[in-house]
Amino acid sequence: xxxxxxxxxxxxxxxxxxxxxxxxxxxxxxxxxxxxxxxxxxxxxxxxxxxxxxxxxxxxxxxxxxxxxxxxxxxxxxxxxxxxxxxxxxxxxxxxxxxxxxxxxxxxxxxxxxxxxxxxxxxxxxxxxxxxxxxxxxxxxxxxxxxxxxxxxxxxxxxxxxxxxxxxxxxxxxxxxxxxxxxxxxxxxxxxxxxxxxxxxxxxxxxxxxxxxxxxxxxxxxxxxxxxxxxxxxxxxxxxxxxxxxxxxxxxxxxxxxxxxxxxxxxxxxxxxxxxxx
Numbered sequence: 225x226x227x228x229x230x231x232x233x234x235x236x237x238x239x240x241x242x243x244x245x246x247x248x249x250x251x252x253x254x255x256x257x258x259x260x261x262x263x264x265x266x267x268x269x270x271x272x273x274x275x276x277x278x279x280x281x282x283x284x285x286x287x288x289x290x291x292x293x294x295x296x297x298x299x300x301x302x303x304x305x306x307x308x309x310x311x312x313x314x315x316x317x318x319x320x321x322x323x324x325x326x327x328x329x330x331x332x333x334x335x336x337x338x339x340x341x342x343x344x345x346x347x348x349x350x351x352x353x354x355x356x357x358x359x360x361x362x363x364x365x366x367x368x369x370x371x372x373x374x375x376x377x378x379x380x381x382x383x384x385x386x387x388x389x390x391x392x393x394x395x396x397x398x399x400x401x402x403x404x405x406x407x408x409x410x411x412x413x414x415x416x417x418x419x420x421x422x423x424x425x426x427x428x429x430x431x432x433x434x435x436x437x438x439x440x441x442x443x444x445x446x447x448x449x450x451x452x453x454x455x456x457x458x459x460x461x462x463x464x465x466x467x468x469x470x471x472x473x474x475x476x477x478x479x480x481x482x483x484x485x486x487x488x489x490x491x492x493x494x495x496x497x498x499x500x501x502x
Contacts, residue, residue: 229253229296230460231289233279233336234306235272236263238405239355242453243303244272250457252301255292279306279332280324289339298347301460302340304333305355309370309411311431312418321418322369329373334380341393348392351465353456354381356397358475362482362490365500366415366424366431385467396459399479401472402446408438430499447472 230247234240235256244256244267256267257277264274275291278284292299310317310325337352344350359367360374378397385395402408412435419428437443451471459465470476482490495502 226298227251227253228300229255229292229298230301230303231255231257231292231299231336231340232303232305233257233277233332235267235274236260238407239400239403239449239452240303240305241267242449243305243456245270246450246453246457247301247303247460248272250461252460253296255288257288258306277306279336280327282335285335285339289336289343293343299340299343300347300349301351301353302336303353303355303456303460304336306332307355307373309367309407309414309435311367311370311411311415311435313366313424313428314368316419316422316424317369322372325369325373326376329370330376330380333377337384341388344393345391350393351396351460352384352388352393353396353398353459355452355456356381356399358399358401358470358472358478360397360399361479362494364431364494364498365427366419367411370411394465395467396465397468398452398455398459399468399470399475400447400452401470401475401478402438402443403449403452403472404439404441404443404446405449406439408435412436412439427500430501434498434500445474 230252232240232244235244236258244254248254255273255275257275259278261274261276275288277288307329354377356377357374359371360378363371381395381397412432415428415432438446455469455471470479
């Protein structure tokens, strides 16, 4: 049988790297796409193909997809993983940065879907897996634009699932909880730079400390990136995948609590869990 072909964006580290390796082990022909291809020696050594991609650039996206189709003749799986966390008070985050957050986390995801869908429709099969977050189900302090992007990914994915089912294409959302990657430390640095001084400083520095902790081994609510990679692989190989997979320590309970708890009570819980003063 012809091996299935997977494209994983944001593949140079963290969840993307772990996912590319898991899919390779599961028998996929895997293309890991990233801006920082110099960081992908381990993937190449494992037999994963590495290609350059900037999901915010239409030409780069088209070239990446065309390269894979020319080499393999098909793309069976798109894992939209590229993303980052922009944290800061809404009052203080420049709208140019808000636009950049949406360009990567939401519009970049949509752009990649647009590029792969014609070939998936032609073969009447395919799976698109969008990496969202528990942050697409509830918000944390000073993360407004990050959460806006992930809430939008949830809605976009639901609409895509409805419109693509007739073409044999599944759309799946993965909702990780706190994952031990460099994501938390980068978000913390951005938060301190944006709101670490001024009227939001006390909240910002407390939240930054919480974000920093998620990047360090041993944090009680943090899971390894491989738990996300396993969920992606499970969805990618299932005959009828679930529409959503909440993964990582605390992910399912927090989503359930958020759904069952009144807003203000949940606000207080989130602030306490984040160490942010009320």
